[in-house]
Amino acid sequence: MSHSFATVVVHPPEPDHRGRRVTVAGSTMGYARDAVDVLWLVWAAGLDPDEVRLDDPDRVECRGAGPEVWTCPG
Numbered sequence: 286m287s288h289s290f291a292t293v294v295v296h297p298p299e300p301d302h303r304g305r306r307v308t309v310a311g312s313t314m315g316y317a318r319d320a321v322d323v324l325w326l327v328w329a330a331g332l333d334p335d336e337v338r339l340d341d342p343d344r345v346e347c348r349g350a351g352p353e354v355w356t357c358p359g
Contacts, residue, residue: 293327297349298357318355
């Protein structure tokens with residue numbers, strides 16, 4: 286199922302090394318440790334992962350770090 290638009294937010298890395306919380310349209314879908322995890326969570330939310338690019342600021346908002354960062358430093 287494809288939606289015309291849904292905001293995907295990849296939140297800052299968690300200090301406990303769970304990864305990054307991912308929300309879709311305001312609902313928490315889970316935690317991602319890499320880009321593949323984000324696409325699985327997008328799919329679980331009912332979106333077409335082929336339509337979502339992590340580097341597309343119109344669809345995906347990466348907070349606290351870019352899409353290449355998955356854990357807290359240190």
